[in-house]
Amino acid sequence: MSPVPTVSLPDRVQYKKHRRPHVVLLAAVSTFLLAACDDGGSADPSPVDEHEGEAPVVEGGVSEVHLDSTALALSGVVVALPESVGAGGLPVTGNITYDQNRVSHIGPKTQGRVVELTVEVGSRVDRGQVLAHLESPEVGATRAELHEAEALLEIAQENYEREGRLEAQGISSRRELLDAEAELRRVQARLASAQERLRVLGADVHDEGGHFDVPSPFDGVVVERHAGRGEVVGPTDQLFTVADLSRLWIELDIYERNLNRVERDQPVTVTTTAWPDRVFPGRIVYIADIVDSQRRTVRARVELENTDGALKPGMFATALIEMADGARVIALPRDAVQTVDEQQIVWVLGEEAGEFIVRPVTLGPELPGGLVEILSGLDADEPVVVVGAFTLKSELAKGDFGGHGH
CATH class of the missing domain: 2.40.30.170 (Efflux pump adaptor protein, beta barrel domain)
Known part of the structure; x- marks a missing residue:
């Protein structure tokens, strides 16, 4: 089979220069190619393709399809320029x-055992509402220190007041009064320290033993729950997610x-x-x-x-x-884009007659009218196959790509 003649460079450049927006039927293109063959025209040096080297590596290392004039006329392939769509x-x-x-992953501030869970997934909760009851040895020990400090504070306060009365009567010295005042201040500091530690641990100073609660930080919904009754948990555990x-x-x-x-x-x-x-x-x-x-x-x-x-x-x-x-964007019919070796591709005209080259593209979102935006890989003035892309893909899959004809 004789090779299909190539399109001369002046003709090809003229085709792109006109940038006609209407569809160019390949049947007409094939007639032009046959006329060129009869005239014995030869191809001029090909212009530099700015997309050269972008073709993907497809199965067998082939990235183009060649159709002879007969196959070209019968293929039903249609070539057109990409559409320019207004991007309102x-x-x-x-x-x-x-x-x-507005989302919080909630857990205890100290190690403890889960005694009771008060909410389920999907429960609507208010700010400060209790999600779970826990018991903690650390909270219990801190609360014991608090109660001890409260008792000592009462004693220290009475002793300080007594020393004040005695010092006023000249029975007690000023030094003894100052010692009583210093003891009172130490006990007050000890009490404040215990209260602050309970606050940091999330425990109420008015509770008893090692009990403490895990509250919701804001109004929301319990979207996750990872706690189980009797489970021992710590500060790194997330018991609930409230959003x-x-x-x-x-x-x-x-x-x-x-x-x-x-x-x-x-x-x-x-x-x-x-x-x-x-x-x-x-x-x-x-x-x-x-x-x-x-x-x-x-x-x-x-x-x-x-x-x-x-x-x-x-x-x-x-x-x-x-x-x-x-602004306007480049768009093609959705069927003009095919998938080859997990790449989105279109078919552009090659330098030889009947040659179609795989061109990888990046797709944007689908647009009205069955179009899809082409983000990269194709220029607005490049002729591209808009009908029959699947036919060319089938030809590519046959493996008979070395020659120019079928």
Whole structure:
């Protein structure tokens, strides 16, 4: 089989220069190629491709497909320039999570044994409400010191008052009065020390023995419970997680190329799979100062009101960041993108007639009209296969790629 003639450089450059937005049928392209073959035209040196070297390593090391003129005419493949879509809003994805200022992982401040649990997962609790009762040897010992200090304080106070009366009558010396005052101050300090240690341990000074409670730090919902009755726990253990779910965060991934279009306080509308007919409004409150080196994205945070509890931490969500700059993005039909060796790829025209080259691309979110945004890997003026990409993928899988014909 004779090789398919290549397209001469002037013709190819002219094709890209016109940038015609309408679809170019490959049947017409193949007719042009046959005419070029009859004229005996030869290919001029190929222009430098700025995407050269980006083709992925596919199975067998092959990253292109060649079709002869007949196969080209019968393939149904359609080539067009990528669409330029107005970006009235920037669609991004993210995950709903707790407002980290409204969630607390709660545990005891000292080692103890769980005596009783007073709440279950899902319980709504108020600030200061007891979640569990515990007993601790350390709390018991500190409380004993407190009671001892209270008794000694009573004695020291009486002794000081007696020495004061005797000193006034000239019976006792001034030194004895000062000694009584010093003892009173020591006992008062000892009492204050015991009270402070109980406070630090989270124990009430009015309780008895080693008993102490674990309270909720704010109003919220018990979303996790890891404690069991009779279990011995310590300061490193988390017994409960309490969260205020009336306000949540959604953490968005902003691609680096879109970073200049995003700023704090921009309005955002959020939708979820669970509530497809509802829109949850919010605003960007934080944009990270570093770029994820692997994903090439920047994390942005949006605060959402959730007074009715419809949103749940862990939900996947889609957000539309409102834009006012009239920016446009490159988009292709979703079927124009195929997966080869776990890479998202499209097909661009090669330098030879009937040659289609694999081009790896990075996808953005899906857009209305069955389109998907192309974040990187393709230029706006590059002809690309928009219909028949799966056919070319099937040809690639056959393994008959060395020749120019089928």
